[in-house]
Amino acid sequence: MRTRSGARAGMVAALTAVLALGAAGCVPIDEPDTSPSSAGDVNQQLDELTVAVAGSMKGYSRTRFPHWRDTGKNCDVRDSVLQRDGESIKLSGCNVVGGRWESPYDGLALTDPADVDIDHVVPLANAWRSGADEWDDSKRGDFANDLTRPQLVAVSLRSNRAKGDQDPSQWKPPNKAVWCRYAADWVTVKHYWRLTVTSAEKAALTDMLEGCTWATKR
Template sequence: MRTRSGARAGSAAALAAALALGAAGCVPVVDDPETPPSAAGNVDQQLGELTVARAGSMKGYSRSHFPHWRDTGKNCDVRDSVLQRDGEGIKLSGCNVVGGRWESPYDGLVLTDPADVDIDHVVPLANAWRSGADEWDDSKRGDFANDLTRPQLVAVSARSNRAKGDQDPSQWKPPNKSYWCQYAADWVAVKHYWRLTVTSAEKAALTDMLEGCTWSSKP
């Protein structure tokens, strides 16, 4: 049995850290959302409700159609917010994250230089385009690309992010198998909320990854 990862610690601890770092009055905003859908014990239901369809065309795709990163405070943006949320011992220069410690959940690498950390879109932008986002306007695509409320953004090693690219779980899975339950649940939660489709191979891979997973009601 694999259990839910503790990669994203309790929101109370994150808020306390933010307040401690905010003595200068300039802290990246970190959302304090309700319990993520992936932790609410309904991932199987959400998976069953996803629409299965063939992947769409990449015609017209550009990352510029998903404007990011948005500002989240004075001289800081969504990237800073995720770096702060997912890291430990965060160091700030003004409002920018310049130091800390991050453990990449995809491959277990420990990183101490924020320049080595990528903010991954769990459901890649190009995958979203092929599964329904091509019909959105750029404002909605920007909401998707900067979504701090759903489990869509995670700090990972640049190496693992490059290896993943825009592949879905039938094509790429995190090398860290202990993270598969969380990764699959997060993928399902994001696609379900944003009403994006899945391919038959993608759904089969997600079903396999979630087999035998156990979930706690709280981290």
């Protein structure tokens, strides 16, 4: 059981961290709204997704999804996610220059920000093929910098490169312990942004969500 003095110390540490970030000109961000709280909720969202054949990549470019946006003086969305998902963060001004991250996809422990990628849970190219090609660049920028939904997560560079723009029917995190969270996050993002899924993608998500519980976060 956590003692009262321990809780007070934790509150002081948290307040100190917030003040330090504020002094550096950074805007602290909260954990994103995670996936639905029950299997029923997320499965309902999955059922509501439109099933369609993947669209063409014609006209696609990552520059059509402008990122990363500024989140403070000399820092951006990448810095904000690194701060949110890491521990013992070290800053130079507002830039993250050190810390510790555990990549949920493969369990790797990372201490160099250069080894950390910020993954778009629903990849930009996948979004393009599932409806984002019809958006304007401003809306695509909102999607690429979405800190509210569980769309951005700090992962190992290796796992992000292996994933590429593949959907869950083509690639799943090597760490099976996060499959429930990953599938639920994928559904949450696609549902909010009204993106389509392929039949194979929906089948893979259904399998990944079978038997999931929502007692723990990512």
